[in-house]
Amino acid sequence: MIGPDADLLYAEREIAEIKELLSAKDAEIERLREAQKWTATKDQWPPEETPVLVISEPWPEQISTALIVWEDAGEHGAGYLWYVHDGLGGINDSSNYECDDEYQFSHWMPIPKPPTLEEKQ
Secondary structure: OOOHHHHHHHHHHHHHHHHHHHHHHHHHHHHHHHHOOOEEOOOOOOOOOOOEEEEEOOEEEEEEEEEEEEEOOOOOOOEEEEEEEOOOOOOOOHHHEEEOOOOOOOEEEEOOOOOOHHHHO
16 A cells, blocks of 8 residues: 555554553553652551661651561560661661661651662763
8 A cells, every 4th residue: 555545554553552652651650650659657567677768757857777577575575676777888788777666667668779880870
């Protein structure tokens, strides 16, 4: 087919492909927005023993790294306890966290993945 009808058919196919690409990009944008939202601890706890960013309602501008751990017994008794990163060393090393049963956080969110080597350059 040659002529205006062929051009119209080609344009319609291109528009359909572009719409599909835009829909996929919109879904990715929404996924990224959801990943960056703060979750209230009253609604959901973070994954156990996974470092997350945390804030407390009285000081929302103070962001810490913490993880939550279930303890059967011990100094603080049974239950979930927050361990806060001491600011030194890596966040994936449990020896860099300290526990205090006074730690109370209102919100948490996953820690973003660090940039890859290509993104750093």
